[in-house]
Amino acid sequence: MSKQKIIPIGPYHPLQEEPEYFKLYCEGENVVDVEWETGYNHRGIEKLAEEKTFEQVFFLVERICGICSTSHPFAFANSIEEIGGIEIPYRAKYIRSIIGELERLHSHLLWVGLAGHFLGYDTVFMWAWKYREPVLDLFEIISGNRNSYAMFKIGGVRRDIEQAKFAKIRQELDILKKKTDLLTGAVMDDPVIHARTKNVGVMTREDIIDYAAVGPTARASGVAIDVRKDDPYAAYDMVDWNVITSPEGDVFAKAKVRLLEMYESIKIIEQSLTKMEKLPEGEIATKVWEIPEGIGMGHAEAPRGEVFHFVKTDGSNSPVRHKIRAPSYVNIATFKKSCVGQTISDAAISLAAVDPCYCCTERMAVAYDSNTGKRILSGDELIKHSQAKTRELKKQML
């Protein structure tokens, strides 16, 4: 009889955005294979979109993801505007970029916090989430909502960001920049974090290309792809910023890429605000009368990678077919590469490294012995396992 044991992680929890079920096949401490099941919360959004008008689809796709809720309307707007050949006003372009980048800031902070928690650094978790709050407050000031901002529409945006709000946005960004310095310093200089994340969950450049992975997952393996640079949309080609890459491909590189990307996001927002000052308030949308027959391939760089929307229209006011690909769809498949060969205590951080909206999964993780059906580890215990490893390392190193 095989000595392999299966550790199931998942499948699902009412709070979890992406219910997934991972089975880690383990021999002793080592993960030898990983399998997954998806579809626990398949909402048929592609099919639903065919029943709705273009304006309604914005609200539908905004609800695909709760964290990066603007990335889907962004990609959908890009695809529809491509079909109609619609040019949007400059002010709307800058507003779109500002919303996209604020979202990247709060999403990356959320990830840094969770990664800290997985590693047993709850101080990092509390810092990161504390600094995330003002970003959500900015969203509330701009759109009235902390999440699901409903800012996008065909031809532009629904709400302006008035000049009077710029000072507050700038002030919060200045504070955030200092806090990011603090956070980056804490992560980059800590020898225990180095020991826990360097050479862990390594993805090579070839793995990334083979799995067609995107976003920080790809950029942390030296693959410099970023839709904002490669196929610029909104105001990304009108401001100065850099694509952050790192060649190592391990968890540390993924953390580094995300932290440094936050500085770039702040740069983009600051420049957009300065340029908006010269533009008249209120010019935020082009009037669109009809969408002709055609196909549109719109993409946008979400915090986790490229979001892709394919839309086919027939001249009516609804899509005939609407295909959506979120970044986690391709990134989660890379677990076959990043987790296999790791120890169980490193598996949690390797899985979390691609940021698969993982926030609640661990609460459902329970380890069973595949032969006897006896419970071995609960989800909390699995994380405690990871945190204990960090404590051991700390004792040895400090």
Next chain:
Amino acid sequence: MENKQFIEEIKSRFTDKIVEVTEHNPLRITFTIDPASLTGLAEVFLSEKDFRFIIASGLHTKKGFEILYHFSNDKDGHVINVHVVLPHEKPAVDSLTKLLSGAEWIEREMHELLGIEFKGHPNMVPLISEGNWPEGTYPYRKDFKS
């Protein structure tokens, strides 16, 4: 990448296999191709041109089952589609999983939702359901009644 030159090159290499080329705009091109040449063209895109596979969209239309394989040329921002049309009865096409692992999930999904067969797929198990749908249930087909 010069569009005209690129289209001519692909046309000359695949001659009569290319049914139609549509340039939607300077950054979006669709090649409609004989399904038998799909893997050949995909291989050229992936290994010679260094395009990235984004995803594939399956459609059920009057023509039959259509699949658009979307590739991205990240150097210049192109999205290049490879479009195949399969018959209404027993739609089948070669799997791209031999060329890249990233095609595995989407082919499983299209098999499940549209009932398209992917020849040579190593692990054709349902992606979304547990495999307990009644036989012949394909929710993304236009004739599907819930």
